[in-house]
Amino acid sequence: MKTLDDKARRLLDRLALFVRPKATAGRQGGHRSPVLASGVEFADHRPYVPGDDFRRIDWRAFAKNGQLVMRQFEEERDARIYVLLDLSGSMACGAPPKIEIGKRIAAAFAYVGMKQFDRAVVIPFGAGVVGDTRPLRTSADLPEVDRFLEGCMAGGPTSLPDAVRGLGARFPQRGLVVVVSDLMSPEGFAEGFRTLGAVGHELRVVHLESAEDLAPPWEGELELLDAESGDKVRLRVDARLLEAYRKEIRQHVGACRDACRRAGGRFVEVPVEQPFELLLRRAFAGDERSGSRKGAA
Amino acid sequence: MPAALVAALMALAGALVLALYLLRRTPRSQTVSNIRFWVKAAESAKPRWLFRFRIPLVALLVSLLCALLLVALAGDPRFGDGTRGTTVIVLAAGRTMGARDGGERRIDRAVVEVRRWVERSTIEGDVTVIRAGMRPSVLVPMTSRAGDLERALAGLDVDDGPADLESALGVADALLAEHLSASAAAGAPDPRGQIVLVTDTAFAPRTRASTVVLPVGTPVDTLAITSFAARRVPTAVGEYAARIEVANFSSRQASVRVAIADGEVPILDERIVLDPHERRALEAGGFSARRAELHAALEAVSIAGSSDGLPADDQAFAVVDALERTRILLVTEGDLYLEAALAAHPGLEVEVMNAAALAAESAASLAGYAGLVLDGIALPAGIAHPSVLVFAPPEGGSVALRREVRSPRITAMLGSHPALEGVRFDGVRIERARPIVERTGDQVLLRSDDRALAIARSEPSARLVVFSFGTEDTDLVRGEAFPLLVHHALRWVCDHGEPTPLSRRVGGALESEAGLAITGPNGEAIGAALVPTVTESGVWDLGGRRIAFDATEHARELGAGATGGTFAAASSVPPLGFLLAAALLALMLIEWALLHRGRLG
Numbered sequence: 011m012k013t014l015d016d017k018a019r020r021l022l023d024r025l026a027l028f029v030r031p032k033a034t035a036g037r038q039g040g041h042r043s044p045v046l047a048s049g050v051e052f053a054d055h056r057p058y059v060p061g062d063d064f065r066r067i068d069w070r071a072f073a074k075n076g077q078l079v080m081r082q083f084e085e086e087r088d089a090r091i092y093v094l095l096d097l098s099g100s101m102a103c104g105a106p107p108k109i110e111i112g113k114r115i116a117a118a119f120a121y122v123g124m125k126q127f128d129r130a131v132v133i134p135f136g137a138g139v140v141g142d143t144r145p146l147r148t149s150a151d152l153p154e155v156d157r158f159l160e161g162c163m164a165g166g167p168t169s170l171p172d173a174v175r176g177l178g179a180r181f182p183q184r185g186l187v188v189v190v191s192d193l194m195s196p197e198g199f200a201e202g203f204r205t206l207g208a209v210g211h212e213l214r215v216v217h218l219e220s221a222e223d224l225a226p227p228w229e230g231e232l233e234l235l236d237a238e239s240g241d242k243v244r245l246r247v248d249a250r251l252l253e254a255y256r257k258e259i260r261q262h263v264g265a266c267r268d269a270c271r272r273a274g275g276r277f278v279e280v281p282v283e284q285p286f287e288l289l290l291r292r293a294f295a296g297d298e299r300s301g302s303r304k305g306a307a
Numbered sequence: 308m309p310a311a312l313v314a315a316l317m318a319l320a321g322a323l324v325l326a327l328y329l330l331r332r333t334p335r336s337q338t339v340s341n342i343r344f345w346v347k348a349a350e351s352a353k354p355r356w357l358f359r360f361r362i363p364l365v366a367l368l369v370s371l372l373c374a375l376l377l378v379a380l381a382g383d384p385r386f387g388d389g390t391r392g393t394t395v396i397v398l399a400a401g402r403t404m405g406a407r408d409g410g411e412r413r414i415d416r417a418v419v420e421v422r423r424w425v426e427r428s429t430i431e432g433d434v435t436v437i438r439a440g441m442r443p444s445v446l447v448p449m450t451s452r453a454g455d456l457e458r459a460l461a462g463l464d465v466d467d468g469p470a471d472l473e474s475a476l477g478v479a480d481a482l483l484a485e486h487l488s489a490s491a492a493a494g495a496p497d498p499r500g501q502i503v504l505v506t507d508t509a510f511a512p513r514t515r516a517s518t519v520v521l522p523v524g525t526p527v528d529t530l531a532i533t534s535f536a537a538r539r540v541p542t543a544v545g546e547y548a549a550r551i552e553v554a555n556f557s558s559r560q561a562s563v564r565v566a567i568a569d570g571e572v573p574i575l576d577e578r579i580v581l582d583p584h585e586r587r588a589l590e591a592g593g594f595s596a597r598r599a600e601l602h603a604a605l606e607a608v609s610i611a612g613s614s615d616g617l618p619a620d621d622q623a624f625a626v627v628d629a630l631e632r633t634r635i636l637l638v639t640e641g642d643l644y645l646e647a648a649l650a651a652h653p654g655l656e657v658e659v660m661n662a663a664a665l666a667a668e669s670a671a672s673l674a675g676y677a678g679l680v681l682d683g684i685a686l687p688a689g690i691a692h693p694s695v696l697v698f699a700p701p702e703g704g705s706v707a708l709r710r711e712v713r714s715p716r717i718t719a720m721l722g723s724h725p726a727l728e729g730v731r732f733d734g735v736r737i738e739r740a741r742p743i744v745e746r747t748g749d750q751v752l753l754r755s756d757d758r759a760l761a762i763a764r765s766e767p768s769a770r771l772v773v774f775s776f777g778t779e780d781t782d783l784v785r786g787e788a789f790p791l792l793v794h795h796a797l798r799w800v801c802d803h804g805e806p807t808p809l810s811r812r813v814g815g816a817l818e819s820e821a822g823l824a825i826t827g828p829n830g831e832a833i834g835a836a837l838v839p840t841v842t843e844s845g846v847w848d849l850g851g852r853r854i855a856f857d858a859t860e861h862a863r864e865l866g867a868g869a870t871g872g873t874f875a876a877a878s879s880v881p882p883l884g885f886l887l888a889a890a891l892l893a894l895m896l897i898e899w900a901l902l903h904r905g906r907l908g
Contacts, residue, residue, distance in 0.1 A: 100340030194340035196347070223340050231334035236342040243342050244334055245349055255348035262344070 013117035013156050021287055025294050027122050029089040029186045030212050055079040090145065090185030091123030091130040092177060092211070095159075096218075098136050098168035099238035100194040104220035104282055109164040111282040112190045112218055115293050117155050119188045122294070125149045131181065132158060136166045139176030167238045168195040170202030174209075184210040192218045193266050195238075200269035207273025215270045216293050217263065219281045224259055226252065323892070369898040376891045392499035393449070393486050394428040395479040395516075396421050399506035400440040400463065401470025402858060406507070406527055406617040406865045413524040414465050417505045420521055424503055425456045435482065439475030439506070440466035441814050442840045449486055466842035467619065467858040468813045472510050476502065480514040524865075527616030528557035531862035533586065535603050535623035538729075540592065545653060547627045548592030549574065551603050555581035556864040561610040565589055567603045569596060578607075598629035600846055600853055620862045624828075624846050624855040632656050633801065634675065638665050639682035642777075644784040645698070648793040649680065655797075678801045680793075683777055693769040694800040696793070699777030700741075706762070706773050707744035715740050715755035724752055726763055726772055726796040730788045737783075740776035763799070770800040813844050813858045823850030 014022065058067060058078035068081045095116040101109040116132055120143075123130035129145035132155055143158050170189070177187070187206050193199050193215075206213050229252075233244045245251065263279075270277040280292050339345060398421055404414040421436060428434040436446040436456055446459040483500045490498035501517045504510070507524035534552035539545075555561045560582055567575040575591040605621035608614075615621065637649060637659045649657045658676075660668075662684045670690045673679065678694035679686075685704030686692065700706055717732045732753065742758035745751055752772070753761040764771040778784045783792070817838040819825050825833035828845020841847065844858045 103338065103340045192340065194344075196341070196343050220340075226339070228337055233334045233336045234342045234345055235336060235338045237338050237340055239342075241342055243346060245345060251345075251348055251352045254352035255345060258344050258348045258351070 013114045013159055014121060014152070018114075018118065018286060018290060019121070021290060022118055022122050023125065025122055026126055027089075027091065027119070027128070027186065027294075029091075029128075031084075051084045052081065053084045054082045056082055089123075089128045090181065090183050091119060091128050092181060092185050092187045093119045093130065093132045094170075094173060094177070094187060094189045094191075095132060095134045095162065096136075096168060096189070096191030097134045097140055097162055097164050097166070098191075098195070099165045099236075100168070100192055100223075101218075102164040103194075103237050104192075104218075104222050106282060107164070108192050108218045108220055108282050109162075111280070111286075111289065112192075113159045113162065114286065115216055115218075115280070115290070116188075116190050117152070117159060118290055118293070119190075120146065120155050121149060121152055123186075124151055129185075130155075133173075133177060133180075134162045135168075135170070135173030135176070137169045138172040139180065142180065165238075168198065170195075170198045171205060174202045174205045178209060185212070186214065187211040188214045188216060190216045190218065192220065192223060193263060194223060196262060199266045203266065203269040203273045203275060207275060213270060213273050213275025215266070215275060215277045217266070217277065217279045219279050221281070221283060225256055320888075320892070324895075369894050372894055373891055376887050376894075379887060392432045392501065393483060393490070394424065394432060394434045394501055394503060395483045396424055396428075396434065396436045396503045396505065397439050397443075397472070397475050397479050398436055398446075398463075399470040399472060399475075399504075399508065400438050400465045401508070402465060402467055402619055402861055403507055403524070403617065403865055404470070405465040405619045406524065406529070408525045408527060408616070413507050414463065417507075417521075417523045418460050418463055420505055420523070421460060421503075422457070425453050425460075433486065436460065437475050437479050437482075438463065439470045439472050441468040441471055441842045443471060443475035443478045445478070445482070449482070465619075466813070467844040468842060468861050470506065470508065472504070472506060472508065472512075476504065476512050476514055476518070480516060483516050527865045528559065528561075528610050528613040529615055529617045529620060529865050530555055530557070530561055530563050530581070530605055530608050530610065531617070531620035532603055532605060532623045532859050533862045534588070535601075535625055535857060535859050537599065537601050537625040537627050539627065539653070545595045545597070546592070547594055547596065547599055548590060549594075549601055549603075549625065550588060550590045551575070551623070552586060552588040552859075553579070553581065553605065554586040554862065555584060555610075556862075557610050557613065558583045559611040559613055561608065563608045564606045565603070566606055567591060567601055569594065569599045569601055574601070596627070598853075599625075599627035600855075601625040601627070602846075616865050620858070622844070623857040623859045624844060625857070626846060626853045626855040633677045633797075634658070635678050635680060635797065636660065636673070636676040637680045637682070638662060638684050639680075640684075642682045642698075642779075644778040644789065645680060645682055645793070648784075648790040651790040652794050678797055680797070691769070694797075695769075695771050696796050696800055697771070697773040699780065700743075700773055700775070705771060708741040708775070709744060709758065711739055711741045712755070712758065713739050715742070715758065715760060717753055717760065718756055719751075719754040721750055721752050721763075724750060724763060724799075726799045727752055727792070728795050730792045730795070732783075735781065735783045735786070737776050738780045740780065743773055743775050770802075772796045772800050812860055813841050813856050815841055815856070817841050817847060817849065817854070817856075819849050825849055828856075 055068060055071065056079065058080050062080050066080050068079050071077070071079050093116045095112055097109070101107070101112055120130040120132050124146050127147055129147055131142055131145050133142040134140040140162070143155060146154065168191075170191070189202075191199070203213060203215065228247050230247060231244075232247050233242055235242050267277045278293055280289050282289070284292075398417055400414060404412070404417065406413050408416070425434055425436070433449045433451050434456065435449045436459060438444050438446050447455050450456065479502045483502060487498045487500050501519060502512070502514055503519045503521060504512055505521045505523060507522065510520070512518040512520065531554055532551060533554045534550070537547055537549040539547050549567055551565060551567060553563065553565060560580065562578060562580045564578045565575060566573060574594055575589065577589060579587060579589070581587060601624065603623040603625070608621065631654055633654055634656045635649060635658070637645060637657055638661065639645060639659065640661055646657070646659060649655055665684065666687050668690070673690065673692050676692070678696065679692050681695060681697045681700070683699040683701060685701050686695070695705070697704070697706075700708065702708060715737055717735060717737070720727060720732050737760070740760055742755070742760060743762050745759045745762050746764070748764070749759075750763045751759045751761070752763055753759070760776065761772070761774045764773075783789055817825060819836045823836070825836070825838060826848035827833055828843055828847060841856050844856050847854050847856060
C-alpha cells in the first residue's frame with residue numbers, strides 16, 4: 011500500500027522541514043545548529059587566541075583594524091524527525107477514519123525528513139510506544155515506512171506521557187517530534203507536550219479534527235460506546251447536551267494547544283474531511299493563531 | 308359496539324402502547340471516540356436544583372392535551388348538532404339481510420348505519436328502533452340514551468323469512484304519531500319526527516311522517532334450495548321419498564354438492580352443475596324408516612368468478628312422520644276407487660260396510676273409528692261423528708244441497724288448505740254435482756262460479772269435508788293424486804289435536820297444548836305455548852312431535868330489490884369517539900417521536 015501517491019509526493023518535494031538549531035543532531039546536515047565551527051554561513055568574529063587555525067583569521071579586518079580576529083561560521087547539522095502516530099481506538103472513528111489520514115500525514119513528515127537527509131523515525135503509540143521504524147535517511151526508504159504503517163491498527167487506550175517516556179528511552183537524542191493525534195483523551199496530552207518541550211524536542215502537534223468529534227449530529231436516546239475502552243453510557247442527546255459537549259471539546263483542545271505553545275511547539279488543526287493536498291499544506295504550514303512563522307515549510 | 312370488538316381494540320391499544328414503550332426504551336447504539344467527554348458534558352448540562360424537576364414544555368402541553376381529550380371522551384361527544392325531534396329507525400331483518408356483500412353481511416352494515424343514526428338522534432331527541440323481521444318488533448322503547456339502544460342492537464340477527472316492511476312502517480308511523488301528540492300535549496314547542504328505514508329491498512314507504520330510506524346491499528349471486536319435501540310412498544308400506552329443487556340465481560355457471568341426510572345417514576349426495584338461472588330437481592326414494600328427520604344442504608358451492616352470497620338458503624328441513632294405525636270406516640255400496648285409495652295408505656285400517664249395516668250401528672260403536680268415509684250415504688238420524696269425509700252427500704244429510712248441475716267447471720280452489728295439499732284440479736272434469744249450501748265459517752275448497760263443490764267445516768268438536776260429487780261422477784279418481792286427496796282430507800278431519808292447521812313454512816304459527824314444551828331448532832326451550840310466527844327454519848319439537856319448518860319458498864335472487872350501496876345519510880364520518888382516540892394516539896406518537904429525537908429533553 012502506498013500511503014503517498016505521486017501527486018502528494020510532488021507536493022511534498024517542494025516542502026521542507028525547518029528545525030530549530032537547538033534541536034538538531036550531531037551529524038552534518040542541512041539545518042543550522044548552535045555550534046559555531048566550520049561551515050559556509052558566516053556567524054561572527056572573535057579575538058584570536060593562540061592555537062587557532064590561521065586559515066580562519068580575517069585578514070581584511072586585520073588590515074583595517076590591526077587586530078587579529080577569527081571568522082566564525084554556523085555549523086549545519088542534520089536533525090531527527092520523530093513522528094508519533096496515535097494508534098488509539100478513537101482514531102478508527104470518523105469519516106474517513108482518522109487513522110487513515112494520520113498514517114498518510116505521518117508518512118508525509120517522514121518523507122520530507124528523509125528527503126532532506128534527516129533521520130526520520132515513525133513511532134506509533136497507544137498506551138505506550140507500540141513500535142518504531144529504524145532511523146531512515148533517504149527517500150528510497152519510503153516503501154519501508156509504507157510497509158510499517160500498513161501493519162498499524164487502531165485500538166485500545168491512549169497515553170502520551172507513557173509514549174514520551176518510551177521515546178526518551180529509545181531515542182535520547184533531541185529532534186523534531188511530530189505528534190499526529192486526534193487528542194480524544196481528556197488527560198495526558200498536555201503533560202506529554204510539556205515533557206517533550208522540557209526534554210528539548212521541538213514539538214509539532216497535528217490535531218486530526220473530525221466533525222463527528224467536534225460537532226456530532228446525533229440526537230435522541232443513545233447508547234454511547236467508547237471506541238477505546240468499550241465502556242457504554244446511555245444518554246438522551248439533545249441540544250443542551252450537544253452544546254455542553256462541544257464546549258468540553260473546545261476546552262480540551264484549547265488546553266492542548268496552550269500546552270503545546272508553552273512547550274515551544276506548533277499546533278496545527280487538520281480537518282480529516284478536507285482533500286489530502288489541502289490537508290498536507292495545513293499540516294506543514296501551521297496556522298496563524300499558533301503564532302508560528304508563516305511559510306516555515 | 309360488540310364486547311369482542313372492544314376487547315380487540317383494547318388489546319390493540321395495549322400492544323401499541325407496549326410497543327411504543329419498548330421502542331422508547333431501546334436506544335440506538337453509537338460509537339464515539341471517548342465517552343468521558345460525553346459524561347463530563349452530561350454532568351455540566353444537568354439542570355440545576357429546581358430546574359431539574361422542570362417538565363419539558365412541549366411534553367407538558369402534550370400531556371395536557373391528552374388529559375383534555377380523555378375528559379372530552381368521558382363526556383360522550385357527538386358530531387354536529389344531531390337530529391332534532393323524534394326518530395324511529397326501522398331496521399329490516401329479513402332473510403336477504405343475511406347476504407354477504409364483499410365479506411360483510413348486510414345486517415351488520417345496516418346496524419353500523421343505525422348506530423350512527425342513534426348517535427346523532429339521541430343528542431337532542433328521542434329515538435327507537437323497530438326490527439322489521441317477519442313480524443315487526445320494537446327493540447327498545449323511545450329513549451334518549453344511546454347506551455340502551457346499543458345494548459338492544461347487540462347480537463341482532465335476521466329471520467329466515469322476508470321482512471314485513473309494511474307492517475313495521477305502520478308500527479313506526481303509529482309510534483311516532485303517538486309520541487309526537489304526547490309531546491305536544493306536554494307543551495313541547497314544535498314537536499317533529501322522522502322515520503329512518505334501513506333496508507335492502509326497494510320499497511316505497513307510505514307513511515304520514517317523513518321517511519328517509521337508507522338502502523344497503525348490492526346484488527350478489529346465490530344458489531338456493533327452492534323446494535324440499537319428503538313424504539310416504541303410498542304404494543310401499545313404510546317407505547318414503549324426498550324431492551329437492553335447487554336453483555342458480557346467478558348469470559354464471561355454478562356447481563354444488565347436494566346432500567340430504569336422515570340424521571347421520573346420507574340418502575343423497577350428488578354433485579351437479581347448473582347453468583345460469585337453471586333450476587333442477589333431484590329425487591331420492593326407497594328409504595324405509597319408521598320416521599325420518601331430513602336435512603338438505605348445498606355444500607361446496609362454486610360459482611364461476613363469484614361466490615355464494617347467502618348461506619342461509621342452502622339448507623332445508625323435512626320430517627316424515629311415523630306411521631300410526633288409524634281405524635277408518637268406509638260406508639259404501641261398493642266403490643272400488645275409494646276402497647283402493649284407502650287401502651293404499653299403509654297407516655289406515657279400513658273397514659267397509661253398506662248403508663243397511665250402518666243403520667244398525669250406534670254412536671258408541673262408531674266412536675271406535677277415527678274417521679268415517681261416507682260414499683253417497685248420510686249418517687242415521689241422531690248419530691254424529693267428529694270426523695267425517697263425505698262424497699256425494701244425499702239430501703237430508705249433514706249439509707244442505709242445491710239443485711243438481713251438469714258438468715260444472717272448477718273455477719277456484721283453496722290450495723292453501725291442508726286437505727288439498729299437493730293436489731291440483733286443472734283439467735278435472737265433473738259430470739254432475741249437487742252444490743253445497745255453505746254456512747258461515749265453512750271453507751269452500753272447490754268452487755264453480757258461485758257454487759260450492761267442496762267444503763271444509765271446522766267446529767269445536769267436529770270436522771267435516773264434503774265433496775258434492777261421487778266417485779263415479781268425475782275423472783278425478785283416475786288420477787294418481789286421488790289417494791293423496793283422500794289421505795290429506797282424512798288427516799285433516801281426524802287431526803283434532805291441532806286447533807289450527809300446522810304450516811310447514813316459516814312465518815306460520817306454532818301452538819301446543821297446555822303442558823307441552825316447545826323446543827326450537829337449536830334446542831332452546833320456548834316458554835310460551837304459542838309461537839305466533841315461526842321465524843327460524845329447522846326442526847322444532849312440540850312435546851316430542853318433530854315438525855319441520857323451512858324457508859325454501861322465500862328463496863329468490865339477491866339484488867333485484869337492492870338499490871346499491873350508497874347511503875342517503877351523510878354518515879360516512881367515523882364516530883367522534885374513535886377520532887378522539889386516534890388523535891390521542893397520534894399525540895402520544897408525536898410525543899414519543901420528539902422524545903426519541905431529543906426535541907423535548
